[in-house]
Amino acid sequence: MSSTVPIAEQLTPAQADDRACLVCGSEAAVTRLVGDRADVQLFACVPCIDRARTPHDSRQPTAVGTVHSDS
Numbered sequence: 248m249s250s251t252v253p254i255a256e257q258l259t260p261a262q263a264d265d266r267a268c269l270v271c272g273s274e275a276a277v278t279r280l281v282g283d284r285a286d287v288q289l290f291a292c293v294p295c296i297d298r299a300r301t302p303h304d305s306r307q308p309t310a311v312g313t314v315h316s317d318s
Contacts, residue, residue: 255285268292 261267267274269281269289276292283289291299 255287258287262290263287265290268295270295 255263258269259267259272261274262269262272265278265288267290268276268278269291271292271294273292276294278290278292279296281289281291281296
């Protein structure tokens with residue numbers, strides 16, 4: 248995962264409450280658990296996950312992937 252994964256204090260209330268996508272902030276899209284950090288579960292919406300998994304311009308960093316716990 249890219250180094251843009253926010254720390255808990257940088258999440259919106261909806262992201263911190265597992266109601267919004269970590270990448271785009273959507274509260275309407277279906278989300279999937281992509282990892283956890285600082286005891287906060289991180290979710291990304293299916294379209295953002297699909298975009299991260301689709302081969303694209305190698306100069307663009309992948310925005311979503313598995314996030315491993317800090318502990």
